[in-house]
Amino acid sequence: METRQLKIKAAQIRMDLLSIIHRAKTGHTGGSLSNTDILTALYYEIMNIDPARPKWEKRDRFIASKGHSVESLWCILADKGFFPKEELETYSQFGTRLIGHPNNKVPGIEMNTGALGHGLPISVGMALAAKRDALSYRVFCLMGDGEQAEGSNWEAAMAGAHYKLDNLIGIIDRNRLQISGSTEEVMGLEPLEDKWTSFGWNVVPVNGNNMEELVQVFRAAPEVAGKPTLVMANTTKGKGVSFAENVPAWHHHVPSDEQLATAHAELRSVIEELQQEGQVSQS
Template sequence: MTGRVISTETTALKTKAAQIRMDLLQMIYDAKTGHTGGSLSNTDILTALYYRVMKIDPANPKWGDRDRFIASKGHSVESLWCILADLGFFPKEELKTFSQFGTRLIGHPNNKVPGIEMNTGALGHGLAISVGMALAAKKDGRSYRVFCLMGDGEQAEGSVWEAAMAGAHYKLDNLIGIIDRNRLQISGSTEDVMGLDPLDEKWAAFGWHVVILDGNDIEALVEAFEAVPVAEGKPTLIMANTVKGKGVSFAENVPAWHHHVPNDEQLALALAELSAVLESHQRQEGQVR
């Protein structure tokens, strides 16, 4: 699918994102474990990719010309599990087994699950894997694209910059890096832990075309993704400025929600907030049809 997102599609995507946030919170609550804040912040990014932008086929997850997605920030897998289940890569009932003994749905992407390309989680490795996949597409004359989602705290890993240099050297304009720039990591502000700014200028200096946008604006995300390649012969870096804990008022921009499980009261409050958002989007969707 290509072209500008019209209002009906935008509203439908926002509705879907609200539902995915509700699903992941319930899953984390049931499992009593999970990376809540980062999964909430990256939900809009994944919703735009999986429901609008990427060429995928849940009935044929190994389709040779599928677009590839690598979750380099693998610890924020909860939103991804919920989306893959919703799309039919595996039964939705399996979400109830998240992080339980013997499950496939562990706390990081697991390539025993359809729709997962690589096991990830050790931060700093996803982009290097993505460079290899994008280079393989070029050499094989294939048209698929490779999307790699990184955390901003992950940018302190030296291997990220080695991969960035290689991506530009091989002119991989089929490679799209995305940084979930919520400015928080488990130990606090990214700028206090290891200063990153000016992060956009650093990526540009490494030979990437950089796009800065609101990473919780689904329409802006879709437009940016569908414009790729913006610069022929250059990989693209999407700097997605997001809010950690997005969608749950008391979790937004709170470092403690990096790895926090809602209690009964918090879950009820969060689901009520998101339910109101969901209903608002559904009303809008009905009005624009």
């Protein structure tokens, strides 16, 4: 996809995730909005995947360690054809596969996640298996910044560097807000880039809501042979919805009918502007 098309897709995914959260009356809105650009870049431009063969041995792996922000992932997997898009209407309803965290009964989900600090250790194992089996797939692991308080991440970070897993790409959705406030007030993380560097990772800071930067960084990984990559994706929680951006209460909040209409109108405006830009460039 062209960058403009990726931006349009990200806006459409934001509209979809807001709709399923509104319908279900539950969901982690802020974090799903902040990670949408990251997931859009990965699933529509970067990762080597095949929805018709979700267990294909050579597929790239994606692990959503911050599993609570699953709504954007559900919408993308449906849009890519891993399961029927109509199934999104069952999100968080009784008996659904599409629960509030990734569920590996759904094609495209590698593992159940939700208990923070579990995704990166599993990703290290997957990346090590690829090395030992001489397979070329990469493993992408999306973590939250509040999740960095979990000690298991740092054990995994040591192991990833020790085994020189340059096929492993960790991503931190660095929106600086968690359920009970700012990350620096709850459990100070800074200097976070320096910490990951000291653990032997190649750290690449990026604007996590800038599609051009994301695609460029993911395409280039690994920049350093023999080192795992940590993409420090600086994002805005609630990105794309004016009244939700950088508002802690939207960590886990459901839009009202009026708020949903307002958010959809804002995102449609973004899509229309991008479409007009494309028409001008082609004329």
